Amino acid sequence: MNSFLASVLCAVFLSTYVVSVPVSNNGTVAASSSTTSLSTGTATGSSSASSPSPSVPYASDDPNYPLWNATTDIDPEPIRGTLGATILGPQNIDIDRQNPDLVAPPTTDAGTLQNAKWPFSLSKAQLNTGGWVRQQNVDQMPIATAMAGVDMRLESGAIRELHWHQTAEWAYVISGSTQITSVNQNGQNYVATVHPGDLWYFPPGIPHSLQATNDSVNGTEFLLVFPSGTFNDDDTFLLTDWMAHIPKEVIAKNFQTNISAFDDIPGHYLYIFPGTPPPDNVQPPVSPQGTIPEPFSYNFSAVTPTQYSGGTAKIADSTVFNVSTQIAVAEITVNPGAMRELHWHPTQAEWGFYLEGTARVTIFAASGNAQTFDYQAGDISYVPTSYGHYVENTGNTTLRFLEIFNSDRFEDVSLAQWLALTPPALVEAHLQLSPQTIAGFNKTKGVVVGPKASS
Ligand SMILES: *[C@@H]1O[C@H](CO)[C@@H](O)[C@H](O)[C@H]1NC(C)=O
Ligand SMILES: *[C@@H]1O[C@H](CO)[C@@H](O)[C@H](O)[C@H]1NC(C)=O
Ligand SMILES: *[C@@H]1O[C@H](CO)[C@@H](O)[C@H](O)[C@H]1NC(C)=O
Ligand SMILES: *[C@@H]1O[C@H](CO)[C@@H](O)[C@H](O)[C@H]1NC(C)=O
Ligand SMILES: *[C@@H]1O[C@H](CO)[C@@H](O)[C@H](O)[C@H]1NC(C)=O
Ligand SMILES: *[C@@H]1O[C@H](CO)[C@@H](O)[C@H](O)[C@H]1NC(C)=O
Ligand SMILES: *[C@@H]1O[C@H](CO)[C@@H](O)[C@H](O)[C@H]1NC(C)=O
Ligand SMILES: *[C@@H]1O[C@H](CO)[C@@H](O)[C@H](O)[C@H]1NC(C)=O
Ligand SMILES: CC(=O)N[C@H]1CO[C@H](CO)[C@@H](O)[C@@H]1O
Numbered sequence: 001m002n003s004f005l006a007s008v009l010c011a012v013f014l015s016t017y018v019v020s021v022p023v024s025n026n027g028t029v030a031a032s033s034s035t036t037s038l039s040t041g042t043a044t045g046s047s048s049a050s051s052p053s054p055s056v057p058y059a060s061d062d063p064n065y066p067l068w069n070a071t072t073d074i075d076p077e078p079i080r081g082t083l084g085a086t087i088l089g090p091q092n093i094d095i096d097r098q099n100p101d102l103v104a105p106p107t108t109d110a111g112t113l114q115n116a117k118w119p120f121s122l123s124k125a126q127l128n129t130g131g132w133v134r135q136q137n138v139d140q141m142p143i144a145t146a147m148a149g150v151d152m153r154l155e156s157g158a159i160r161e162l163h164w165h166q167t168a169e170w171a172y173v174i175s176g177s178t179q180i181t182s183v184n185q186n187g188q189n190y191v192a193t194v195h196p197g198d199l200w201y202f203p204p205g206i207p208h209s210l211q212a213t214n215d216s217v218n219g220t221e222f223l224l225v226f227p228s229g230t231f232n233d234d235d236t237f238l239l240t241d242w243m244a245h246i247p248k249e250v251i252a253k254n255f256q257t258n259i260s261a262f263d264d265i266p267g268h269y270l271y272i273f274p275g276t277p278p279p280d281n282v283q284p285p286v287s288p289q290g291t292i293p294e295p296f297s298y299n300f301s302a303v304t305p306t307q308y309s310g311g312t313a314k315i316a317d318s319t320v321f322n323v324s325t326q327i328a329v330a331e332i333t334v335n336p337g338a339m340r341e342l343h344w345h346p347t348q349a350e351w352g353f354y355l356e357g358t359a360r361v362t363i364f365a366a367s368g369n370a371q372t373f374d375y376q377a378g379d380i381s382y383v384p385t386s387y388g389h390y391v392e393n394t395g396n397t398t399l400r401f402l403e404i405f406n407s408d409r410f411e412d413v414s415l416a417q418w419l420a421l422t423p424p425a426l427v428e429a430h431l432q433l434s435p436q437t438i439a440g441f442n443k444t445k446g447v448v449v450g451p452k453a454s455s
Contacts, residue, residue, distance in 0.1 A: 120380065137232060316328070
């Protein structure tokens, strides 16, 4: 992080010499900017430090609020101020209502990014007796190269069968409780019941099963995340699929029994199938090798979140959930009117999942490109490595979402903290802010920031 900060600061110093923006003391220039910003086509490049102006036009003063939301009963139109016009053709009003910043983008948006929103509602569900599954990978979201997601539902007692796969598996329980089992490469075993808001993690290739308990009459639903954008849940290695594709002579020889012992094995894989709910306190057979030394589940729901001015945050990565070396998570709540602060993740892409509320996010892609997306509960978001972004609560209820990373550590860089800890004259030279404004920037990460305190 220090070397990263150093390289950013170095770039800042270099750009100051090249562009040579005059030092500002704010005031009248800023006041005139609203009237001149649209018409000023060229740099005004003054060299006088006493009447400073930047070498490019000022940014527009338009606050660029979202133009509508779920509570607004209007027909959304691609109109913002004097720009745009009504839709004359057919219109999917429900989708337009959910995406004000695609239909009528803020004027600060520029260029186009790859699609960074995928509602699980648009994924084809695979229905089984006992549950269902739907997934998102690079086929749905080409931008999401580092991780893929699966939403899975099991009725009380239903089983996602014994299986394994090439990637690690990380999970967040959304509803009900799930009993997990596993045996590792050393013959050590593990069984646990994982409750809402808790996590599990299986290292790559380690076999496991998932079963809904009857803690809830409706069974369980959970979010699975895999540290590979090309993960495909159809490509998992299933116990029954394998057994159905081995000559029975070989099976009998392997288990040192006769063929008729395997008379009733399924001739086709099961994937998800109904079962009897397991008691919470199920114990696996005693292994001569013992149990898995670092638990495959983590009581994340029991972690007390850190309070910030606009909400809360809590983190689970390999520093606390030791085995989870390829996935890190932050669970964030944002109060109405507040936002997850402007930040980026230095070496990690972010796969996001919205649990409740509504949000807007502008993704800054460098080279003058930025695009704003709106999210609802059940949506997936994706922010490539180091792309600047924020997450604003656009509703009147709590926004709750997960930031998930293909990483052993959670890391972020805060814009406010960066500017608070940079020599103020340098910040003033770039942004023409008053010393008082800069002095108000928080040297500690705000993380989730509320509206300005009225004092
Ligand atoms: C929803 O949008 C309307 C304007 O279209 C605005 O008055 C209202 O405050 C918005 N609601 C929230 C929760 O932001
Ligand atoms: C919050 O939004 C709901 C609809 O989503 C609306 O019925 C309710 O009036 C809003 N409450 C406030 C205080 O704006
Ligand atoms: C079970 O699901 C039904 C139908 O979705 C719902 O009405 C009920 O509240 C759920 N019960 C529990 C305990 O979650
Ligand atoms: C085959 O094995 C099963 C279980 O080990 C046993 O019950 C059965 O009697 C055996 N059958 C024959 C034909 O050996
Ligand atoms: C839940 O499952 C356990 C174990 O199968 C069983 O003993 C218990 O009666 C069940 N409870 C309910 C409410 O179905
Ligand atoms: C996690 O690792 C740390 C450091 O190696 C160790 O002290 C701790 O006991 C481990 N925790 C668990 C639950 O295994
Ligand atoms: C999680 O909490 C349960 C009790 O709610 C406890 O039995 C279990 O050991 C805990 N699991 C871990 C991994 O700490
Ligand atoms: C700065 O942010 C921290 C949270 O990281 C908060 O506790 C503190 O009150 C903030 N300071 C100011 C001056 O807002
Ligand atoms: C340093 C400086 O000139 N600060 C001024 C910035 O603008 C505000 C409002 O116009 C003034 O109150 C400050 O004195």
